[in-house]
Amino acid sequence: MTSNWITTRAWLLMLPLLVVMIAVIGWPLVDTIRLSFTDAKLVGTQGSFVGLDNYVKVISGSGFQRSLVTTFWFAVLSVSAEMVIGVLAALLLNQKFYGRSVLRALMILPWALPTVVNATLWRLIYNPEYGALNALLVQVGMLDSYRSWLGEPGTALASLILADCWKNFPLVALIALAALQAVPRDITAASMVDGAGVWSRFRFVTLPYLAGPLVVALVLRTIEAFKVFDIIWVMTRGGPANSTRTLSILVYQEAFSFQRAGSGASLALIVTLLVTVLAVAYTALIRKTAGTS
Numbered sequence: 642m643t644s645n646w647i648t649t650r651a652w653l654l655m656l657p658l659l660v661v662m663i664a665v666i667g668w669p670l671v672d673t674i675r676l677s678f679t680d681a682k683l684v685g686t687q688g689s690f691v692g693l694d695n696y697v698k699v700i701s702g703s704g705f706q707r708s709l710v711t712t713f714w715f716a717v718l719s720v721s722a723e724m725v726i727g728v729l730a731a732l733l734l735n736q737k738f739y740g741r742s743v744l745r746a747l748m749i750l751p752w753a754l755p756t757v758v759n760a761t762l763w764r765l766i767y768n769p770e771y772g773a774l775n776a777l778l779v780q781v782g783m784l785d786s787y788r789s790w791l792g793e794p795g796t797a798l799a800s801l802i803l804a805d806c807w808k809n810f811p812l813v814a815l816i817a818l819a820a821l822q823a824v825p826r827d828i829t830a831a832s833m834v835d836g837a838g839v840w841s842r843f844r845f846v847t848l849p850y851l852a853g854p855l856v857v858a859l860v861l862r863t864i865e866a867f868k869v870f871d872i873i874w875v876m877t878r879g880g881p882a883n884s885t886r887t888l889s890i891l892v893y894q895e896a897f898s899f900q901r902a903g904s905g906a907s908l909a910l911i912v913t914l915l916v917t918v919l920a921v922a923y924t925a926l927i928r929k930t931a932g933t934s
Contacts, residue, residue, distance in 0.1 A: 677907035683900035695907035704883070704891060705908070712887040715802060716866035722806045723862055724855065727813025732843075734814070735821045745818075752811035760875035763804035767791050767876075791877050794884035801885055805872055809865075813858045820854040821847070853927075860923040868916055888912045 677695055681688030699705050734745050751759065766773050769789035778784040790800045824847055870889035873879065879886035879894065886894075892912060896905025 673906045673909060676902055677910050679903045680901075681903045683896065683902045683905075688903055691903070695904045696911070699904060699908050699911060704886075705888075705911075707883065708886050708888050708891040711798065711885065712867060712869075712889075715798065715805075715869065715885075715887060716863055719802045719805045719809075719866050720859065720862045722802065723810040723813050724859060726806065726810045727858070728817050728851070728855070730810065730814040731817035731821055732847075734818055748811050748814060750811075751808050752815075754808070756808065756871045757875055759808045760804065760872045763800075763807075764791070764876050767800055792881055794882050797877055797881060797885050801873055801876060804876065805866070805869070808872070809862060813855075813862065816854045816858045817851055820851050824850045856923075856927055860920070860927060863923065864916060864920055867919060868912065888915075 676688075678690055678692060679688035680691050680695075730748065734741060734748070754762075767775075767790040769775065769787050769792060772787070772790075774790065775784065775787040779787065788796070790796050868889050869887055870893065873885055873887060873890055874893070877885045879890040888908075889912065892905060892909045895901055895908050899905075
């Protein structure tokens with residue numbers, strides 16, 4: 642069997658997938674690019690050609706800049722917390738103790754919950770009238786009265802980050818726990834005999850085995866956090882006073898709430914470009930980590 646026939650057969654086998662990708666991804670992307678250069682509305686006329694006006698207005702607008710900053714802080718703080726808590730949980734669950742299997746299974750539950758269910762659950766917890774968080778803090782004396790955690794600009798974003806962290810840290814924990822299984826026990830035992838402390842064993846023995854998998858977890862979670870939409874939309878819809886409006890929320894509002902399809906398309910492409918740059922940078926980081934490990 643010649644190499645040409647093998648190549649032809651491979652392309653024939655991939656043809657159905659390519660057709661589906663072109664129909665589902667390719668054509669909508671091309672149409673979005675076309676719309677981004679027009680002043681089209683969501684309903685009505687197709688609009689006229691306006692060139693780069695949409696991009697200039699979007700980038701120079703204060704709404705975009707504020708949403709970019711909000712997205713940045715949400716991604717940085719939530720992913721950082723998830724990485725730290727996930728690694729600590731993995732280290733705990735890697736120890737031998739009674740009920741470890743049950744605890745591992747329970748840890749997966751937050752991640753297994755649909756995001757809408759998770760967001761609704763945390764809305765009830767944060768409720769300013771009967772929320773469990775307010776009740777707990779008042780009973781222990783940390784608050785004098787109930788607060789509207791999602792209704793105050795100073796606490797809304799932090800509340801969302803906590804909810805997102807609770808939802809997604811199990812993913813980091815599972816990846817780290819799988820990596821911990823590969824750490825040779827004889828090396829750990831030898832380091833203990835040599836008198837290495839807990840921090841030294843983690844830094845010089847455990848961490849090198851965790852580095853590669855943790856970079857993968859970092860990539861996945863950062864990209865997801867940067868384009869977050871559902872948990873914020875369910876809990877705050879970008880409020881109060883746009884304090885939790887991320888780029889994805891801004892795209893939705895521009896295209897569907899304000900029905901400006903042209904500028905919404907340009908904004909969506911800008912967000913896509915930012916996520917692509919982020920993915921390429923992280924891919925290079927993964928390759929560098931794999932090459933040095």
